[in-house]
Amino acid sequence: MKIAIAGAGPAGLYFALLMKKAWPHYSITVYERNKKDATYGFGVVFSDTALTHLEDADDDFFKLLSDGAEHWDDLTITHHNKKVAIDGNGFSGISRLSLLNILYGLCEDAGIRIRFGNPFNLADAQNTSDLVVGADGVNSSVRNALADRFQPQIKLLTNRFIWYGTKQRFDTLSLTFRRFDNGAYVAHHYRYASEMSTFIVECDAATFEQAGLTEKTEAASREFCQHIFSDTLNGANLISNRSIWRQFPVVTNRNWTAGNTVLLGDALRTIHFSIGSGTRLAMEDAVALFRSFRDAGPCVDAALDAFVAVRKPQVEKLLSAARSSYEWYEGFSKKLALEPVDLAYDYMTRSGRMSDERLQAIAPGFHARWSVSQAR
Ligand SMILES: Cc1cc2nc3c(=O)[nH]c(=O)nc-3n(C[C@H](O)[C@H](O)[C@H](O)COP(=O)(O)OP(=O)(O)OC[C@H]3O[C@@H](n4cnc5c(N)ncnc54)[C@H](O)[C@@H]3O)c2cc1C
Numbered sequence: 001m002k003i004a005i006a007g008a009g010p011a012g013l014y015f016a017l018l019m020k021k022a023w024p025h026y027s028i029t030v031y032e033r034n035k036k037d038a039t040y041g042f043g044v045v046f047s048d049t050a051l052t053h054l055e056d057a058d059d060d061f062f063k064l065l066s067d068g069a070e071h072w073d074d075l076t077i078t079h080h081n082k083k084v085a086i087d088g089n090g091f092s093g094i095s096r097l098s099l100l101n102i103l104y105g106l107c108e109d110a111g112i113r114i115r116f117g118n119p120f121n122l123a124d125a126q127n128t129s130d131l132v133v134g135a136d137g138v139n140s141s142v143r144n145a146l147a148d149r150f151q152p153q154i155k156l157l158t159n160r161f162i163w164y165g166t167k168q169r170f171d172t173l174s175l176t177f178r179r180f181d182n183g184a185y186v187a188h189h190y191r192y193a194s195e196m197s198t199f200i201v202e203c204d205a206a207t208f209e210q211a212g213l214t215e216k217t218e219a220a221s222r223e224f225c226q227h228i229f230s231d232t233l234n235g236a237n238l239i240s241n242r243s244i245w246r247q248f249p250v251v252t253n254r255n256w257t258a259g260n261t262v263l264l265g266d267a268l269r270t271i272h273f274s275i276g277s278g279t280r281l282a283m284e285d286a287v288a289l290f291r292s293f294r295d296a297g298p299c300v301d302a303a304l305d306a307f308v309a310v311r312k313p314q315v316e317k318l319l320s321a322a323r324s325s326y327e328w329y330e331g332f333s334k335k336l337a338l339e340p341v342d343l344a345y346d347y348m349t350r351s352g353r354m355s356d357e358r359l360q361a362i363a364p365g366f367h368a369r370w371s372v373s374q375a376r
Contacts, residue, residue, distance in 0.1 A: 001026045001298055004129040006120035006142050008032035010279045011265025012135030013103035013114075015286035018058060020110040022294060028112045033119040033136075036104070037097070042165040042241065043192025044099065045173065048090035050280035057287045064102045069094040070191050077347060078176040078232070079340040084369070086344060088362040091173050091276070093192035099279070122146075122261075131300050132261040133289075135282075138249060140267030149258035156247040159330055160213065161202040161273075162221065164243050168236035170197050173276075177336055177343065180228045183207035184333030187229050188274070199238055200273065201225045204333050213245055221245065248272060248326065252319070256312070257304045264289060271318060272326040275351070281318060285311065321351040341373045 003019065005012040008030045016028045046054070046069075055062040069092035077084045107114060122145050125132045134142025143150050166189075173190045184207050191197040208214070213221060218240060226238050251270045256263055265282030292307040328335075328350035335343055344366065348359055360367040 001131065001300075002129045003028045003131045003133065004120075004125035005030040005133040005135055006122075006125070006140070007134070007136035007265075007267070008100070008104070008114050008116070009135060009137055009265060009282065010099065010103065011267075011282035011286050012133060013100070013107055014058075014061070014283045015133060015135065015264060015289055016112045017061065017103065017107050017110060018286060018290035019293065020107070020112050021058070022290070024111065030107070030112060030114045031118045031120040031125075032114060032116050034116065036116045042163065042196065042239075043093045043095050043190065043198040044279045045091050045093045045190060045192075045276045046280055047276065048092075050277065050284075051092060053280075053284055053287070057283075057290075061102065061106060064106070065094065065099065066092070068098045068102065070193065072172045072190075074172045076170075076172045076174045077340065077344040078174065079336070079338075079343045081231075082340040084340050084344040085172070085366065086348060086363050087365040089173060091190070093173075093190050093198070095192050095196065096279075098193075126259075126261065130260060133264055134261060134267045135264040135286075136267055138251060138266040138270055140263065142261065143253065143263055143267050146258045146261065149255060150263060151254035153252050153254070155250045157250065157272075157326055157330060158205040158247065159202055159326075160205065160208045160245045160247060161200055162225065162243050162245045164199045164201065164222065164225065164238040164240060166197050166199045166233060166236050166238050167195055168197055168199075168233050169195065175347070176229065176232045177332070178228055179336055181211065183211050184336055185228055186329070186332060187225075187232060189232070199229075199233075201229070202329065204330065207333070208245070218244065250323075250326070256308050260300050260304075262289065262304050262307065269315060269319065272322045272329075274325045274329055275318075275322050277318065277322075281315070285315075288314075321353055324351040324353075339373070341370050345370045 012030050016030050020028050071092045073090050075086040075089040134140050169191050170189050176187045178185045185203045188200040222238050264285045271278050271281050288311040289307045292303040296303040296306050
């Protein structure tokens with residue numbers, strides 16, 4: 001079988017790797033428009049559950065990922081300068097570049113061609129390949145070229161966010177809420193290497209407008225965010241890497257396949273970063289597509305049908321949790337009136353999937369603290 005993959009991100013590379021390991025004689029080429037070391041962002045996180053799924057899929061990758069990752073058990077929510085620890089939230093963080101380097105290495109060792117600096121040519125790929133995979137991210141060229149078949153829907157959230165790094169270490173996955181000049185801000189921050197952390201700043205549309213952030217230069221925005229979160233950063237600078245204010249695009253597609261072409265990862269659907277699972281979902285899509293081929297054999301139509309039948313209901317559940325989560329953030333300025341422990345409880349139960357009983361089982365320490373506060 002001949003497979004052409006658009007995009008050397010987590011989805012495309014992981015799918016290529018799983019397929020090549022199972023069928024070394026398949027010809028698999030990944031086309032990446034960027035050069036090898038060009039990437040955006042800083043770190044990504046995986047929950048402990050997500051790691052278990054990856055361990056089941058490929059042990060070699062899992063071991064390398066675990067060795068390169070930072071791990072922590074708690075989530076810390078800071079509000080009104082008070083810290084609330086929420087136990088039972090095991091997460092690991094790794095730099096996006098390290099993750100990609102692990103995948104590049106494993107793919108190249110397995111004999112997969114990765115053509116860096118090569119924008120994908122859909123017409124060529126469709127003419128010469130049995131299977132075409134659009135794993136080319138949120139602005140997918142494959143999805144756009146076949147928009148009448150995939151029927152994508154793209155909705156921009158109203159909150160604005162900007163993704164920075166910093167050399168400040170944080171002990172846990174952290175959320176820091178802050179009122180500043182009548183505006184509402186939240187920072188999502190966690191370390192992903194011994195001396196590097198991700199620091200995403202988010203604010204609502206009214207705050208963005210009122211703070212004049214549209215007019216601020218990249219340097220002025222960075223200084224502004226640094227100022228708002230100066231105590232959290234403990235004097236460390238924010239580091240920019242193509243860091244600009246953005247609105248999160250919620251992407252979905254009515255159809256996941258078009259003939260022998262299938263979408264994976266962010267090209268298929270985005271998942272809001274507040275549930276920390278975009279990379280995880282992209283890689284789980286790859287696992288699901290690989291397993292469809294493993295079960296259906298080399299018949300592309302049958303494998304793609306099986307992929308959609310199995311994966312769509314799973315993804316829909318996660319999308320529903322992500323929707324509740326981003327809706328919570330879209331209205332988070334109103335939540336700032338809550339006491340820290342109440343804000344933390346509201347946050348933890350925001351997806352509608354976390355009942356009080358479940359929270360008590362997962363985070364007994366936090367739940368006990370919250371229960372005491374309610375009894376007062
Ligand atoms: C602010 C923010 C924070 C995030 N935080 C997290 C997090 O903590 N944890 C997490 O798991 N996820 C996080 N994500 C999401 C995560 O980055 C994506 O969900 C994930 O990278 C999706 O993987 P992918 O392989 O589908 O796409 P991508 O990683 O976007 O890879 C697509 C690749 O395709 C290439 N490409 C694009 N167009 C073409 C073309 N025409 N030809 C050839 N190549 C092309 C791109 O250069 C890129 O290399 C975050 C996202 C944002 C915006």
